[in-house]
Amino acid sequence: xxxxxxxxxGTLLAVTEGEDGRVGGFLHLAPSPRAGRLGGGWSxxxxxxxxxxxxxxxxxxxxxxxxxxxxxxxxxxxxxxCALTDFLAPERATTPLKRLVRRxxxxxxxxxxxxxxxxxxxxxFPEWRRRYICVERFTDLPAVGxxxxxxxxxxxxxxxWTRKHRHSAAA
Numbered sequence: 001x002x003x004x005x006x007x008x009x010g011t012l013l014a015v016t017e018g019e020d021g022r023v024g025g026f027l028h029l030a031p032s033p034r035a036g037r038l039g040g041g042w043s044x045x046x047x048x049x050x051x052x053x054x055x056x057x058x059x060x061x062x063x064x065x066x067x068x069x070x071x072x073x074x075x076x077x078x079x080x081x082c083a084l085t086d087f088l089a090p091e092r093a094t095t096p097l098k099r100l101v102r103r104x105x106x107x108x109x110x111x112x113x114x115x116x117x118x119x120x121x122x123x124x125f126p127e128w129r130r131r132y133i134c135v136e137r138f139t140d141l142p143a144v145g146x147x148x149x150x151x152x153x154x155x156x157x158x159x160x161w162t163r164k165h166r167h168s169a170a171a
Contacts, residue, residue, distance in 0.1 A: 012042060014065045016057060025049030025057045027065055032078055041076040042069060059123065066124075079121055083148070085128055088118045112149070 010031030016024040026049075029042035042065075049057045062079070069077050084105060086092050093102040109115045135144055 010040075010042075012065075014061050014068075016053075016061060023050065024053040025061060027058075027061050029065065029077070032076075041074045041078065043078040044080055062124065079124060079126060080117065082114070082117050082121050083131075084114060085118055086130070088115050 006028070008031060012027075012029040012031075014027040014029070016026070018024055025047070027044060028046040030045045032041045032043040044062075047058050047061070066077050082088075084101075087098055087101045087105055090102070093099045105112075106115055133144060133148075135141055
């Protein structure tokens with residue numbers, strides 16, 4: 001969910017607004033052409049709703065966008081990449097090692113929200129696809145893991161580039 005270029009041809013915004021004209025929420029979808037498939041599709045990049053918007057607004061936007069994409073002949077709408085679902089899904093944690101990893105992931109969920117992302121995605125009955133990471137050495141796994149967490153905005157390094165700058169008004 002980090003394909004944030006608004007100027008790529010085919011980029012879509014699905015927006016809801018209330019009777020007062022205020023935006024309640026939106027989805028940003030990046031074009032996702034799939035080789036060998038007709039129609040291509042879209043990949044969800046960003047989803048936001050205002051704090052005062054009703055619960056379920058994001059789900060409404062997703063369902064309406066999927067229905068629209070189907071009418072347009074899209075081959076798919078990809079919601080996001082949910083890492084480690086083989087461990088998060090209780091029905092897939094079938095070995096003692098997988099159950100142990102699942103327990104660790106659930107303990108870390110307050111920081112990384114992987115289980116909540118998995119639960120959110122599950123509402124839409126997605127086609128789960130396995131993803132793989134290839135590394136030359138096992139010692140590369142911590143660096144690759146940190147790079148992944150940073151790319152998914154799950155880990156933001158401290159420093160001046162993360163602080164919000166305050167602009168003072170001229171007197």
